[in-house]
Amino acid sequence: MKFQTLLALGACAALSNAQAGDEDLAEEVESVVLGGASSASSVASAATEAVKISRPSFTPTTLKAPFLEQFTNDWDSRWRVSHAKKEKTEEEWQYVGTWxxxxxxxxxxxxxxxxxxxxxxxxxxxxxxxxxxxxxxxGKTLVVQYETKFQGGLECGGAYMKLLQENAALKTDEFSNASPYIIMFGPDKCGSTNKVHFIFRHKNPKTGEYEEKHLKSAPMARIGRTTSLYTLIVKPDQTFQIKIDGEPIRNGSLLEEFTPAVNPEKEIEDPDDKKPEDWVDEAKITDPESKKPEDWDEDAPYEIVDEEATKPADWLDEEPTMIPDPEAQKPEDWDDEEDGDWQAPMVPNPKCEEAAGCGPWEKPMKPNPAYKGKWTAPLIDNPLYKGIWKPKKIANPGYFEDKTPGNFEPIGAIGFELWTMQNDILFDNIYIGHSIEDAEKLQKETFDVKTKIEKQEEEASKPPEPERPKSPMDLKFMDDPVHYIKEKSELFFTIAKNDPIAAVRFVPEIAGALGVALVSILVLFFGLIGGSGAAPSKEQVKAKATEAKAKAAEAKDKVAESVASGAETAQEEVKKRTTRSSAAQS
Known part of the structure; x- marks a missing residue:
């Protein structure tokens, strides 16, 4: 390979001497090569230069709301870490996680x-x-909005919030899973489960008991490195909307989209109703008047011997189907006295694979045309069938109708009660109030600004994609002359080993350079032989120089044309071959 490269470089050097007749052209080529390398270096340097990202400084919002938290320096005057024990579980867990x-x-x-x-x-x-x-x-719109950021990713854990029910016993330092809440909202992911919870606790006006209502077909959470914004809007018309990153992804009605439903059925099945003993559930019965035909043979076999079959001509009766492996060798540590006589493992007989079969031949089985199987009477409609029995309906004694489940009970606090396998989950810019407009303003002031910067940082931190190696057919001389000559030379000599004509056709630029180099060497050789006679006159020297200069210029133009069009010529040839191949296949 080194020889090929040196030969190609030597040919180009000889060509340069033949074209210019002095060192000017060599210096020009050197300048082009070094200039190309310098240009490539500067491009690489520019690509690796760190992207400068402008970050604004945090300024607290001037918006007001019943609860708006940006975790400024006085945050600990509002928030309390709980050290209570987790209740109503098989084991009591204490909230030991730090914030x-x-x-x-x-x-x-x-x-x-x-x-x-x-x-x-x-x-x-x-x-x-x-x-x-x-x-x-x-009678008011409820807007719940907050940011969450999974800085270490999220494989299993939650990032949802709870809006806690106002009551006299509400103590935030004793907050636990048993603390009554009104709404639970936010992302939760573990394994294949990935959803945005929206659960509200509804009070039965008859019994006073609370029941969780879960959103059906909950949307998927967005788990990524950048901040996500989760918004819940509940309107006085009992409709709701969930948005992620400001984009609506789920709409519906509190009265229709939750399970169990807010309002129970007006009628229920009578729990005291029993199915009558004479009730007939069978829709079909066997025909009592049907009889087995006299010619029905239940004993006829499913298959019989094919008496018309004949043994194939290439069947090898004397060959066994399995033979000792001829390539197997007894292990070196095999002891005949302790291990017994060694026997090679059995392998399929290769002769049987080439023939129809080996060993004793037997006629094959075929389906029995007389086979009918076990006779059974056909089914007919049951004249006594009464249908599928169901208990009768009665008025639901627990029925009620709540047309405004969105009139939640007073909310007294916010809490995060979480277990997660990943840490560094960040929460910020919490808005709980009644103004959709103010929540959107807060989004524009905070989320929209930071996510734009985060995405720039994420893009800048990505490792550069490795450049796909170029095919020798795609290389260009001016991009990297040395690499171009090396790759083209290797391609030329590789093809020439099998088909010299194809090498000339596919890599004409190298063929042309070698041809010009050969001509230059011959001219130089014969010039030396001819130089053994009388010394030429000054006019003859001048004429020869002019002629050599003209030939060099002509050769230079031909090589330049060859270098510029070589790749196109080869690609056109490949295109022709591909077209012929496609035509042949069709």
């Missing part, structure tokens, strides 16, 4: 913008904040 308010460690976004961060893996965390006064939703 901190800090700037993001991944994709920073806005300078000075802090959030509440869940810090421990595989631990139970609980934290809550009580509202200055309870939030009443009766």
């Amino acid at each position: 901190n308010v800090e700037e993001p460690t991944e994709l920073k976004g806005i300078d000075g913008d802090k959030g509440l961060v869940l810090k421990d893996k595989a631990a139970h965390h609980a934290i809550s904040a009580k509202f200055n006064k309870p939030i009443d939703t009766k």
Whole structure:
């Protein structure tokens, strides 16, 4: 390979001397090569230069709401970490997970913008904040919005919030899974389960008992490195909307999209009703008047011997189907006295694979045309059939109709009660209020700004994609002359080993360079032989120089044309071959 490369470079050097007659052209080529390398180096340097991203500084919003949290320096005056024990479980777990308010460690976004961060893996965390006064939703729109960021990813865990029911016993430092809540909303993922929860607890007006209502067909959460924004809107007309990153993804009615349904059925099946003993459930019965035909032979076999079959001519009766493996060798550590006589393992007889078969031949079996199987009487409609029995319907004693389930009971606090296998989950910019417009303004001030920066940071931090190696057919001389000559030379000599004509056709630029080099060497050789006579006159030297210069210029043009069109010529040839191949296949 080195010889091929050196030969190609030598040919080009000889060509340069023949074309120019002095060192000017060599210096020009050297300048082009070095200039190309310098250009490539500068491009690579520009590609690896760190992207400068402008980050604004955090400024608290001026918006007001019943509860709006941006985790400013006084956050700990509102939030309380719970150290209660988890109740109503097989084992009692204490909330030992730690929390901190800090700037993001991944994709920073806005300078000075802090959030509440869940810090421990595989631990139970609980934290809550009580509202200055309870939030009443009766006849009002409820808007719940917050940001979450999975800085370490999320394989199994939740990032949902709970809006806690206002009551006299509400103590945030004792917040646990048993604390009564009104709404649970937010992302949850573990394994193949991936959803955005929307659950609300509804009070039965008759019994006073609470029941969880779960959204059917919950949307999928968006799990990524950048911040996500989750928004829940519940309107006075009892409709709801869920948005992720400001994009609506789920709409519906509180009265229709939840299970169990808010309102029970007006009628229910009578639990005391019993099926009559004479009730006939069978729709079909066997025909009692049907009889087995006299010619029905239940004993006829399913298959019989094919008496018309004949043994194939190439059947090998004397050959066994299995033979000792002729290539097997007795292991070196085999001891005949302890292990017994060694026998080669059996393998299929290769002769049997080439023939129709081996060993004693027997006539094959074929389906029995007289086979009918076990006779059974056909089925007919049951004249006594009464249909499928169902208990009768009675008025539901527990029926009620709540037309406004969105009039939730007063909400007194917000809490995060979570268990997760990943840490560094960040929460920020929590809005709980009644204004859709204000929630959207907060989104524009915070989420829209930071996610734009985060995406720039994420893109800048990606490792550069490896450049796909170019085929020798795609190379261009001016991009990298040395690499071009090396690759083209290797391609030329590889093809020439099998088909010299094809090598000339596919890589004409190398063939042309070698041809010009050969001509130059011959001219030089014969010039030396001819130089053994009398010394030429000054006029003859001048004429020869002019003639050599003209020939060199002509050769230079031909080689340049060959270099420029070589790849196109080869690609056209490949296209022709592909077309012929496609035509032959069709």
